[in-house]
Structure formats: structure tokens, C-alpha cells
Amino acid sequence: MIEQEIRTPAPRTGDRERRRTRMLAVGGGIFIALILLRLITGESDITSSGTMGATLALAVPIGMAALGGMWSERSGVVNIGLEGMMTFGTWGAAFASYFSGNPWLGLLGGIVAGAVGGLLHAVATVTFGVDHIVSGVALNILAPGVTRYLSDLLFTDEKGGGATQSPPLPSFPTWSVPGVGKPLGSLEKHHWILISDLAGLVRGVLTNLSPITLLGILLVPVSYYLLWHTAFGLRLRSCGENPVAAESLGVKVYRMKYAAVVVSGALAGIGGVFLAMVASSNYQEGQVNGRGYIGLAAMIFGNWRPGMVAGGAGLFGYTDALQLRGGAGAVHAMLLLIGIGLLALAVWRGYRRRVVAAAVSAVVGAGVLVWFFLTDALPREIVTYSPHITTLLVLAFAAQRLRMPAADGMRYRRGGGH
Template identity: 90%
Template sequence: MIEQEVRTPAPDTGGARPRGATRGLVIGLGVFVALILLRLITGETDITSSGTMGATLALAVPIGMAALGGLWSERSGVVNIGLEGMMTFGTWGAAFGAYFSGNPWLGLLCGVIGGALGGLLHAIATVTFGVDHIVSGVAITILAPGVTRYLSDLLFTDEQGGGATQSPPLPSFPTWSVPGVGKPLGSLENHHWILISDLAGLVRGVLTGLSPITLIAILLVPASFFLLWRTAFGLRLRSCGENPIAAESLGVKVYRMKYAAVVISGGLAGLGGVFLAMVASSNYQEGQVNGRGYIGLAAMIFGNWRPGMVAGGAGLFGYADALQLRGGAGAVHAMLLLIGIGLLALAVWRGYKGRYVAAVISAVVAVGVLLWFFLTDELPREIVTYSPHITTLLVLAFAAQRLRMPAADGMRYRKGEGA
């Protein structure tokens, strides 16, 4: 009877309902339509161009892998803010494996292993020794740059193009494109027709110049959903994040589940590091992660600890970064109009729900943003450069009230405590 209870999938905790996917598609479609209208109003073609869409996908991959790694860990009840450090281990591991073997696929394997070792260290500290999860994560983030600097100085300094802060040039992955879509869609995009050109830019951006790691990252999102919400293994793992004492009473090996989740979390973060070292760049460089592990955590929180929404959050932050890289100050300035209208709609919705104080605050901020848009022609360079980080803060501020984290996330668990 107990074994049957453990093996039988429980009712969903909020992330596995079919209507969730439909809602996500509707939201995505609504955002895309809003971007089309914004392009028409402002004349900023980079808002929906293939270059921006392709850059969005590329920039979302490392953020998405960090976010997915955080989801795996926190669904088991272990807070993982060491994702930044695990990504750093991944970048160095990719450089080590790819350079000394000459094989990019071995670099991929070594990068994932490097991140997984960082996850293992976090699991030993938090699960076995009961160290505070935040303290352990911060320690790993601080430790990683020092370790990789030492290893780089030891192994890369005498190599051509290498040194204590970077690796020599690395072998690259091939890029793939869907045959026959590049030129025809490019021609449609250049006409700047409403909807047709925008769709052409979207499809062309996501179907050309793809790296194998990008495809692997995309496939890992539904794979994570299936494993966590449609298998007995996932049910056991999630039960450890909701109530480990009850899970233990039903025969779940809680320590084993937590270890597996945190090591997988590190491996996913390491995969994001591989992308940074071997796809986004041609070598490992110190400081290459540049806060993406923390933005990944923000995407995980925005996504409410659910794979599909986490992917959407990564796409949002990737788009903010791509827009400031591809479109510059003009395109980012145009986003003020969209943000202002969105805040006005939020104010109306909150007023309808009877939350009048929140509605007034949203309306005041919306008016300020709209005035900023109409009274200026472009944004200061400093704001444009940090627009992805500003987006992170805004999203977390407005998403905080609807979040539902795992009930035992971050709690110190000792075997037998419930006896």
C-alpha cells in the first residue's frame, strides 16, 4: 500500500495542468502582437527582426539552463544560489575538455561534469552537513573564480593564446539551419509588412544558425517537465521539496533524491557555461558568466518553479539583453511605451479586483513611464546597458505576489526528525 502511494502520481501542484500550456501560448501570442504594434507605432524595426529573435534565443540559453538547474534543486527543497559558480565551473570545464582533446563534444561533457561537481559540493554541504543553503551557495560562487583562475594559470599559461584569465581558442560546434528558410523569409522580413514580416523575422531568427547546445537546451525543458511531473522519480523528488518528513515516512530516500536533484542542477548550470565558452564565445574568459546565474534565479522565480514558465522567463530576459545589443537606445526607449501601457492595464485590473492602493501605485508609475517616453527621444547609455538587470528587478517586483515556492524549500532536513 505504501509503495503504491509513492508510485502513483499525485494531483498536480500547479505546474502540470494542460491548460497551463494553453495559457502560456496565449500569453506568448499576446506579447508578440504587442511587439508588432510597438514596431508599427515607433518604427523601430529591430523590435521584431530576425537578428533580435536569434540573439534572444542565444542569450536565453545560458539563463534558461541556470533557471532550469535552480528549478531541479529547489523542487527537492535545496535552495541553490550557487548557480553562478557552477556555471563558472562549466565554462572552464568546457575549455579544458575541448582544448586538450580537440573535440567540442568532449568539451560539452567536461563542462557539464564541472557544473555537476559544483552541485555535488553544494549537496555535500547542505544535505549531508546541514550547512545553510544560502551560505553554501555564496561560498561556491566565491570559490569558483579562484579555482578556475588557479587551474587556468596552471594549464593555459604556456599555451598559445592562453593565460591565467582565459583559455586558448577552442574548437567550435557546427551550426545548423532549416534548409530553404533563410533567403525567402529574409525577403519577406525586409518588406516590413504587418504580421507577415514580423512572423518571418521570428521564424528566421529561431530556425537559422542554431548550435547543438541550443537544441539540447530547448529539449531539456519538456524533458524536465516529463521527468518531474509524469514519473515516479519526479513525484518522489518533488515530495522532498514539499514535505521531506512525510516523504521519508512513505519510504522515499530523501537524501538520495536531494543529491540527485542538486547534482543535476549543477550539470544544467554547467551546460549553460558550456554555451558561453564555446558558442557565445570562442574561448573561456574570466568573468564570462557575468551575473547570468543570478538572472537565471530570477527567471526561475518569475516562472514559479515550473519548466514552461521558466523558459518564458529566460526568453524575456534574453529578449531584453538582445534588444539593447541589437536595437540600441532607440529600441529600448520604445519599450517604455509598452511598459507604460502594460502598467496602466495592470492598474485597471487591480482596481477591478478591489486592490485600490496597488492600482493607484501602478497608475502613477505608468504615467511616469509614459511621460518619460513622450518627453525624450532616447535613453542614457547606462540605462540601455543595464536594461536586462532593470528588467529582472521589475519582473520580480510585479511577480512576487503570485508565487508559490515548494513548501520545504531551504529547510534543513535531518533523517528521522519526524519519528
């Protein structure tokens, strides 16, 4: 009965197919553009298996934070405390795995610690009506202090541990698809157009995978199914669109919001587990390093939908991987792609008669191309912060097409009060 009242019309099969086709076309177009960029600039790391594997690995913590943010905001609770929840996750993974000697218990510890961070945010925002931004900022400030205190208390006397880091942690196994590493590696070394690039892509995403990477990939379709194809997901999303109407139809709005924010924290905690136990061999203070905020940007770029959120995480993971694997030369080569892309965007906006936006895109695009042709490399500082710069650029140019949940950030009180 409730589902019949609040269900929005399901998208037609043709609409879903067109959207899927459009996403595949965009992904294919980006990959072809990277191939052409490799041929023009000679930077082989642009499509190498090392870069593709690093992209997948670096996208996991960002993607988990973004997916967690999506769960929370679909219920109407803004969550900028993802950074703090990931910090709790890194410490929880270190504590549980070190003192148990079992990496799988480390995964559980990181999930629980992240969920505790989500619970704190839910208590503040849902029960006490604290402003969502204030609560999130407070959580981001609280997490480093709490984890430093606990590290000083529990890790200082352990071998290799201290107030700012844990002792070495047990590691997860890595898995590869049998029989693909050497043949694809041989193809990749020839640098044949398209064939070697595809070999690098496939080899990068099918070898040396951690269980956390596979879990992160699996959670994207699972989140989509739960939120868009179950009664639970329908009720949760209704709380983010119109909680007063949802309450009038019998939805337990507080319960749905609590569930969403705790799940949000747990997902961010998984990202923290990856940073402490896969990307590194121990917990370190400052390990999250802004990835929670980048995850928030990936969520916004992905328009609060799991598939596009994963694409946004992949984009930010790729820029991070490129500056780590390819260095200044590979990042410098991206200026050519960015400049051409901005000029193409200017043409499109001019066609749509958005004169000011077209002019801005054209000027910025021309400036980027001039920068590319007049320089041979980028300053080290710009290379290091290229993922953060990408975050700002993507949000600046994608902001006009976004639609957040209608009641996102609203301080809801039972009975219809705000």
C-alpha cells in the same frame, strides 16, 4: 505503494488544456504588442530575425541556470550557487575541448565541472546541514578563485591563454532548417504587418542553431516529463514538499536531494559551455556576468515549472538581445510598452479592489510614459543593464502569485529533525 501514498491528485485534462491555452494566448498577445510597438516607433529590430535569433541564443544560458535551479529547489535545496556552477562549466568546457581538440568533449567537460559544483553544494547542505544561502554564496566566491588558479596553472604557457582566459577553443557546427533562410529574409525586408514579423520570428529560431541551443530546448520537456510523469520525479518533488512524510513512506530523501542538486549543477554547466564555446570562442574570466542570478530570477518568475521557466528565460534573453541588436533606440521604445502595461495592470488591480497596488502601478506607469515622451534615447548605462533592471521589475510585480515548494530551504535531518 509509495507512489499511491504520496501522489497528489493529477490535474484534470480540461485544466491542463485551459492552462496551455492561456499560455499560448499570453505569448500571442505579447508578440502582437511587439508588432504594434514596431509600427508606432519604427524600430524594426523589435521583431527582426536578428533579434529573435539572439533572443534564443541569449536565453539558453539563462534557461539552463533556471532549469538547474528548479531541479534543486523542487527537492527542497535552495541553490543560489548557480553563478559559481556556470563558472565551473565555462572552465571545464575550455579545459576539455582545448586539450582534446574536440568540442563534444568540451560539452562533457562543462557538464562534469558544473556537476562537481552541484556536488559541493549538496555535500554542504544535505550532509552537513549548512544554511543553503551561505553555501551558495560560498560557491559563488569559490568558483572564480579556483578557475583563475587553474587557468594560471594550465593555460598561461599555451598560445593565446593566460590566467584570465583560455586559448581559442574548437567550435560547434551550426545548423539551419533547409530552404527557410532566403525566402523568409525576403519577406522580412518588406516590413509588412504581421507577415514580416512572423517571418522574422521563424527565421530567427530556425537558422544558425548550435547543438547546445537544441539541447537546451530539448531539456525543457525532458525535465517536465521526468519530474511530473515518473516515479523518480514524484519522489524528488515530495522531498521538496514534505521530506519527513516522504521518508516515512520509504523515499531515500538524502539520495533524492543529492541527485537533484548534482543535476542542477550539470544543467548550469551546460549554460557555461554555451558561454565559452558558442557565445564566445574561449573561456574568459567573468564570462558568466550575473547570468546565474538572472537564471534564478527566471526560475522564480516561472513559478518552479519548466514551461514558465523557459518563458522567463526568453523574456530576459529578449531584453538582452534588444540592447545588443537594437541599441538605445529599441530599448527606449520598450518604455512605451512598459508604461501601457503598467496602466493596464493598474486597471486590473483596481477592478480586484487592490487599491494600493493599483495606485502604485498607475503612478509608475504614468512616470514611465512621461519618460518615454520627454526623451529620445536612454543613457548608455541603463541600456547596458536593462536585463538586470527587467529582472528586478519582473520579480517585484510577479512575487504575489508565486508558490515555492513547501520545504524549500529547510535543513532536513534524517529521522525528522530540522
